[in-house]
Amino acid sequence: MIHQVEIRDLNFGYGEQLVLKGINLTVPKGSLVAIMGLSGCGKTTLLRLMGGQLLARQGSVRVAGQELNHMNEAQLYAMRRQVGVLFQFGALFTDLSVFDNVAFQMREHTRLPESMIRDLTLMKLNAVGLRGVQSLMPAELSGGMARRVAMARATALDPALILYDEPFTGLDPISLGAIGRLIRQLNDALGATSVLVTHDVQESMKIVDYIYFVSDGVIVAQGTPEEIHASALPFVHQFVWGEADGPLPFHYPGPTLKMDFGDERGQA
Amino acid sequence: MNRATLNLWVGFFVLLGFLAFLMLAFKVGNLNLDGSGGTYEVVAHFDNIGQLKERAPVRSSGVLVGRVHSVRFDTLHYNAEVHMVIDTQYHFPVDSSVSVLTSGILGEQYVGLDAGGDDKMLKNGDEIKLTQGAMVLERLIGQFLFNKAQEGGTDKTSTDKGAP
Amino acid sequence: MRGAWGHGLRTVGDTTLSIVGRIGAVVLFLGQILRHSGTSFRRFGLVIREVYFAGVQSLIIILVSGLFVGMVLGLQGFETLQSYGSSESVGVLVALSLMRELGPVVSALLFASRAGSAITAEIGLMKATEQLSAMEMMAVNPLARVVAPRFWGGVISLPLLAVLFAAMGILGGFLVTVVMLGVDSGAFWSQMQAAVDFHHDILNGVIKSLVFGVAVSAIATFEGYEAPPTAEGVSGATTRTVVSSSLAILALDLLLTAFMMKGWN
Known part of the structure; x- marks a missing residue:
């Protein structure tokens, strides 16, 4: 089986602190894989490593068989043309209209005539159901619409790999369902491979093929949605069912209650 | 937009x-002045240029005809060598004279150019021989006092002569 | 006591080091901009757009300020020169101060607070909202696509604005002294023409504003690009743009003036 993304024994950290420790992860071609975990567990860092915006300290990150660590800037930019990224809040260019946002990459990277760019852009917008807003500015869109426009933009050049960073954050339930369906549809229609970083378990369970759970920089569990659902691992159970306390403590590690509130304080 | x-x-x-x-x-x-190609350069030696600076105006009958290009000390003649650029639309005879003058009482110093009568005209690189340096106030006063004293002396002798 | 002295001294040292470090960082950033400027010239439309935002939109403030500054110069100059009986020279005073100093410096200061801060805020917000990251992931270098066109837009705009400022100022001086105070119009212009030199006053003024344009644009884009991606980060960067640009303009003005004076005295 060919792997679109292959990560081996990856270590990464900012400064002294190690954020990701010994990550092993594969994303087969054509599949839709979710990486789940709590906020701040290193999911977004992992995504940036796949896009080559960060470089691994140890281990290897391969995209379409190519090792990112050994690439120079030009090769990195060439690789990125094959990758579409949906950022957390869309990250649409606020100084360009919806149409120009989607057409951006076509204009930057291709020499297509303007009439063809227009047709392609409208097709992409049509795929996300937003052909009608082409002349609006991003500031005039709702959160869900902006996210969909960003999806149209991310898939503008028919990328082989699409990375989604928290696509479900801050959306109402209806937009949420729509985005989820779109992610699946785009993946299958384009024959692309998608990696989804999220903490929204319920929504992503419905659409993904495989799930990795990351906690504290380590992959703690993995499996198909059915396996995860049935999993007896305490962490996964807590995560999937949204329990407040469990293996992942509700309290951030700190001084004991007694030290902060107790009467020894005066003596210490 | x-x-x-x-x-x-x-x-x-x-x-x-x-x-x-x-x-x-x-x-x-x-x-229109100082423009490249539109000027020719002449040189003149002065015993004293006073406060004359580069870029000071060169005027003839009060009209601006050029500018001082550079001022340096000539170690051969021990005097000041002044290069001036004159607008090509103005031609002056080779026996013209230049003097360092002051506009107003406290004004800036400039070079006054008085045309001569020769048929030949000044060309690029020519020297103006007739020069008059700047007036120095101390020398002027000294000369004035000297003249006054001399005048007084001659007056006295003349009256002495006339008395008897 | 010694502790306080030591602390104070250390603060001075730290501040000096951080200022020198920041200047170095801006210069390195300038080098990067120049290296990524190819796109700006191949697709000049990008630069034209920025000339609109930096230059055309600063036009009103520059023209109005120039008019006022010229009028004030005319009034003050007339008042002072009249007591020496040479009120005709007021044109010289207005023109020389505008060409040599006020035109380049004041227009650069206005430009830094009007356009420079806007450039910083825009780039800073693009960074904070991940637009720059997104662009990088679309295989488009934000230095080439976002930063360099804004830099060149500023570099092109400022000399034009400075020239307009000076021209407007001379017009203002003319209005006040000739039209209102009755200075002879012929004397006003002829004395001005006799005293103002094209190379040493006008061209040097333009060169100054070109240097200021490079400095302000480099600082503004640098602060935006390096701004922490938060609301406070962007607002702080905007303030820093105005403060450091103003200081840079005045310091560079001193250097350039000294250099240019030495050139012709």
């Missing part, structure tokens, strides 16, 4: 800027 409107505005802006530059160059400045 429409692309065409935007380009129109920028074009208007750039044009306005260039017009202002041209106005500064021709109406405010003196581009």
